[in-house]
Amino acid sequence: MTELLQYEFMRRALIAAVLVGLVAPIIGTYLVQRRLALLGDGIGHVALTGVALGLLTSTSPVLTAAVVATAGAVLIEIVRVRTRTSGDVALALLFYGGIAGGVLLIGLTPGASNATLVSYLFGSVSTVEEADLWVVGVLAAGVVGVVAVFGRELFVLCQDEEVARAHGLPVRFLSVLLAVTAALTVVIAMRVVGVLMVSALMIVPVAAAQQMTRSFRVTMLLAVAIGLVSSLGGLTTSFYADLSPGSTIVLLALAVYCVAVAVGGVLRRASGARTPETRQPGMGDPADTMPQTDRGRVKP
Template identity: 55%
Template sequence: MTELLSYDFMQRALLAAVLVGLVAPLVGVFLVQRRLSLIGDGMGHVALAGVAVGLLTNVAPVWTALVAAVLAAVAIELIRASGRTQGDVALAVIFYGGIAAGVVIISKSSQGTPANLTAYLFGAITTVKASDLWVFAVLAVLVILTTWLLRPRLFAVASDEEYARAMGMPVLALNIALAVLTAVTVVVSMRIVGLLLISALMIVPVAAAQLLGSSFRATMRWAVVIGLVCSVGGVVVSYEADTPSGGTIVVLAILVFVAASAGRAVVTRVRAKQHERAETHAHEHGPECGHPAVSHHGHVDYLHDGHRHAPHEGHYDEHDGSHATAGEPPHEAGTPAQEKAGQP
């Protein structure tokens, strides 16, 4: 690791990976909520056209890519809002038009070599320049601050657009803001993850986080953590294994998703077995059964063999003991309803 950090290009790559790992899932969580998981692909293909224009005109590709992606983002939302064309059709037109224009324009550029094109499409850690890193840092901070300030409104629109409109929220403006945030995220990520793979880093960590978090806020936190681990870890692994950074990062994210899915399946099976064991529990709990009773969300749980059994409609549910409040005293004398609930 010390040797890795001794190289200037790796220091820049790791810093860029931190920025990507933060902003991509942060924006992606709202795209998943709105079922627009593929919009990042459309932005990436249009950004390729912007990169091609930059290479052809000798302008910094990051700026031309940013302009192209932002214009495409605004166009998509305006077309969707007009109702004349469905959102998926508009996305498809921009998707294919962007990549076609990019390929044609880049073929006319003296810098449009296959190596340069691959670096932008799939990411390459050696292409991150100091000047680009400063631009990425400024853009990433703007994305983080804007997302944090607008998160309640973005969540409201993503959850129920009609309700948000009825509440007087500027739905179109918020949709355009989210689309622009997506475009900026694509540009920030293109040197590390690549234009063709950035959508995966925006979506896959969120999908894994949904398996781990029990609320939208928890999902957002898990998504950012997973994004950071995968982006930084992917850069390190790509350096050691001499593989493209973008593909390596996405592979790690998919492995995390698979692990989260497997873990969720195991937990679900264990809880199902615990529930079945509680239902077939031979001992009948009640106020006089001798086992400590604990109040829990309006009913009574009985502590038995390290488990908490709750009488429920002729059978017993087993509750996780972690739900109990630490130091909560046994329930000595409950209300009549609780005493009745304790009867078999």
Template identity: 50%
Template sequence: MIDMLRQPFMVHALVAALLVGAAAPAVGVFLVQRRLSLIGDGLGHVALAGVAIGVLTRQQPTITALVAAAAAAVVVEFIRVRGHTNADVALAVMFYGGIALGVVLFAKASSADGMSIEQYLFGSILTTGADQLWQFALLAVVAVGATTIFRKRLFAVANDEEWARAAGLPVVATNLALSALTAVTVVMSMRIIGLLLISALMILPNATGQLLGRSFRTTTLWAVIVGCVCGFIGVASSWQFDTPPGGTTVLAAVVVFLVASMVHTASTVARVRAARRSGHPHEHHDGCGHDAVLHDDHVDYVHDGHRHTAAGVEEHR
């Protein structure tokens, strides 16, 4: 395992995997919140067309892919705002049109350049040069930086758009910023995880984070940690067992999620049993059947002649 770090290309790969592992869940949590989990997948389809155009016209594929994905992201947002009845059909046309165009253009380009479409569809982290790594590092800093700085605003708009509009928050700008960040994340990840797999790394670590954290802040933090760990596993396993890093990273994310959900279920069952044994199984809330009394800064529940707070404090303050 230590040998791995003596190889410069493996160190590059590891850095790249950790960057994607942090950035993808950090952006993805807002997609989960807005129930747009699969948008990253569609943008990846369109990005392939961008890559093919770049290869064909001998431009930087990263740049052309970024333009294509960002344009698609803005169109998605526009279709969503318009509330068109056939929105999902419109998205399907765009996404499948994108990947089909990519496949056709690639076939024309690869004969000349020896570029393979698989490198972009499934990632090829080990053939990523230092110059491209710098591009990806820059994009990762943009993605993680922006989601950190704008975390509360992105959260507010994704949580309750109507309220955000009434309160005067810049809803359209915030949503467009999230679209742009999604495009950035898809493009930086295409050589590392692959365009067909990147959406998984935006969503799965967040599914795990939801099980491990108790607040939005801690769930996001957990998701980023899980993303980085899975990225590391992907690269290390490619060195150790000669597996494709992109696929291994996503498989690791799936396994981590399954283990976390089993542990979560087991601990929930244990907690319910413990509560039943304690003889006080009831957690009070408004309408739980006990009289509720608004008292100072909390609500008390009258219960067998004594009062409880919802937090379960026996003694009345």
């Protein structure tokens, strides 16, 4: 580990990996709960267009990716709500348009090559610069701040949109806010795992945590722990084994998922062997009740 810290680019990469491992599973928990697991993939393809735009205009690719990805996230909600296009079709449109736009703009960029495109598609921690790290840090703080302020409302929205609307919550605003927050998370993670695999770090740790927990809050905390272990473990392994960091991180997360499936099966069999407690009608599970919020006064 001491050898790894001797290199300045690895110190920057470790900081980026910590930010990714922390933020990606937090937003991923909401996306999985709302059945929008592929949203990160769609936004990731749009972010590639932003990266290419930054390279073409000689500005920060991370910053332009954040702007373009945010615009794409808002566009998804507009297409989904105001047209007859379903959510999966809207995502497909972003998939194709985003990757095509990115490839086209990179082709127009003087001095750009396929290596430049590959570094953003699959991640390249060795190219993370200090300026990129500052932008990623600010974006990560913004994402955590949004969850801290609107976390309860987003939970209700992800549980049931109609229930959220019935309780007076601003459903359209919250939907756009979640999409924009997901877009910023994609930009945060793309320098480490790449835009093609960024969604995996948002979804796989959450899927692994769900195998062993029932509470939304506990699932999020466990997913963050898995995300941090996967990011730091994958980055360290890739350094010593000379492997691609993005693919190593994702494969490690998938390995944790396989272990979680086995552990979850044992836990379910153990709990099934116990005599279930008798519940009064309407009590429900405390883990599944809706939290009370200041906006809309949602009550269990």
